[in-house]
Amino acid sequence: MSRTEEIRNYALDLGYSRVGITTAEPFPLYAQALEERLPDYDWAADSGLRLRRAVNPQDRLPGARSIIVAVYDYFRERFPENLVGRIGRLYQSRSYIEPPTRLGGARVELMRRFLESKGMQVGRWYMISSGVPDRLAAVRAGLGQIGRNTFFCAPGIGTFLIVHTFIVDVELEYDSPAEGTHCPPDCRLCIEACPTGAIVADYRLNPRRCLTFSHVVNVHGFQNTSPYIDPEIRPKMGSWIHGCDLCQEACPRNRDKLKAKLPENAFLEEAAKHFSLTGLLKMDGEFEKKAVAPFLYTYMRDRKFFQRNAAVAIGNSGDPDMVPCLAQALEDPEELVRAHAAWALGRLGSAEARRVLEAGLPRETGSQAAVEIRAALEMV
Structure with missing residues (x-):
């Protein structure tokens, strides 16, 4: 079994749904888009998230050769009715920014340790993130495509997923990049579903208008941000208090999953009993x-x-x-x-x-x- 095959098999054993591998070349289209949209991202380009540093994987790991991309499908169980429409499913799934003491963080940490045990250096940035454009890396690794709402979609899964990337200093076997978009030609459902008009054009999101920005991003003192939510945005936030799923709920690629009869998650059901606004x-x-x-x-x-x-x-x-x-x-x-x-x-x-x-x-x-x-x- 080749080193690349070992990596794929281990990631799948950890519960990841798809695994792809791409080069550690820079992301020039990301750099171009960031410059074009700087007014929307002035809070994160050079401070806070420091997005300009995400362009080149070498800035995260000198000597980087490959990026391993692992996709996790977090919509495998039913989400409690009391939480849907209030808390984004991503956060309910506990698979996002989680410490290694929680399952979502432990999965990332186990993957990193496995790669290190094989003699590789693994780039680190912040908790689960390697600090490169995860969705663009997933496209380049052939795992799926990006839609009009800027979400990544994997065939057979949809957009209710999270992408984890691992930058390593060895050359591996690379997958062919995906092309095009998963969106039907004339579909505008996600754009129409967004209450704040955050999807300002095809494949372009103004993060300041996204509900998640108002819920959780503007609390960190980033440049040109305020914890006082824009009064114009407030009435459009509805019942959401931590993230939003509206554009994903509207996406045709998620219809089967939203209709599926899934098993309940006992942990979430218990927590939901105690939740109220x-x-x-x-x-x-x-x-x-x-x-x-x-x-x-x-x-x-x-x-x-x-x-x-x-x-x-x-x-x-x-x-x-x-x-x-x-x-x-x-x-x-x-x-x-x-x-x-x-x-x-x-x-x-x-x-x-x-x-x-x-x-x-x-x-x-x-x-x-x-x-x-x-x-x-x-x-x-």
């Missing part, structure tokens, strides 16, 4: 342990960001019975929470919501929260 808004220690830590500790752990997202979703619920919990949030120690609770009260728009806002304005000491309360009063 009001619980997330209050965010006490017990709720955090049972309903947040199991699948939401990916990008962030600070409770105020989860509370912020919950407040927006509650505001979008249209349920006047939610006013009391928002009134309590209007007294939260964190100004960020108070500001978004104020917006949510204005969004609900009831007479009771107005009374809460009017009572809260005189005692508000935060300048941003006070602005939000005044704006909310104009909404009701």
Whole structure:
């Protein structure tokens, strides 16, 4: 068995669905696209994610020769009804940015250790990521194609998948790249499904308009970002509090999987019993342990960001019975929470919501929260 065959077999044994291998040549189209779209990515090009460094695998691993690409299908079990439409399936699957003590992170760590045991150096960047354009590497490794919503699609799987890449310093047997797109010629379903218009053109996404950006990316202090969600985006966020699946749910390549009768996941079902938007808004220690830590500790752990997202979703619920919990949030120690609770009260728009806002304005000491309360009063 060749070294390449050993690698493929081991990755499949770990649970990966597809494995491909490509060269460690640079990604010039990625560099070109980044320069063309710099206004959309100014927060991540040279700071934060440092996307410019992703162009050349040599920047991640000097002496890089090959990129091993492994695709994991995370839609193998049923997702709880209580979580669908609120938490993206990727995060529910616990296969994204996970530590090696969790199954998703352990799979990546085991793959790395296997490659190292074979005498290879393996590039590392951040947790599960090697720091190269994973989806472009997957295309170059012949595993599938990219669609209009910029998601990667593997034949027979769809787009509910995650791509892991492993940069190594040895030459392997390379696969032929895939060509074209998986999208039907005139299909616009993903573009039409996006509530914020984040898919601004075919194969082009404005990350700042993507719900996931507002949920989890703008919390890290990246250049030109703010943890205060754009008021224009908030009403379009619906009930989502951590990621979004709308463009994937609209994709024809996912229809069979969405209709399939899949086995339930006991772990998720148990966590879902404890999850609620009001619980997330209050965010006490017990709720955090049972309903947040199991699948939401990916990008962030600070409770105020989860509370912020919950407040927006509650505001979008249209349920006047939610006013009391928002009134309590209007007294939260964190100004960020108070500001978004104020917006949510204005969004609900009831007479009771107005009374809460009017009572809260005189005692508000935060300048941003006070602005939000005044704006909310104009909404009701």
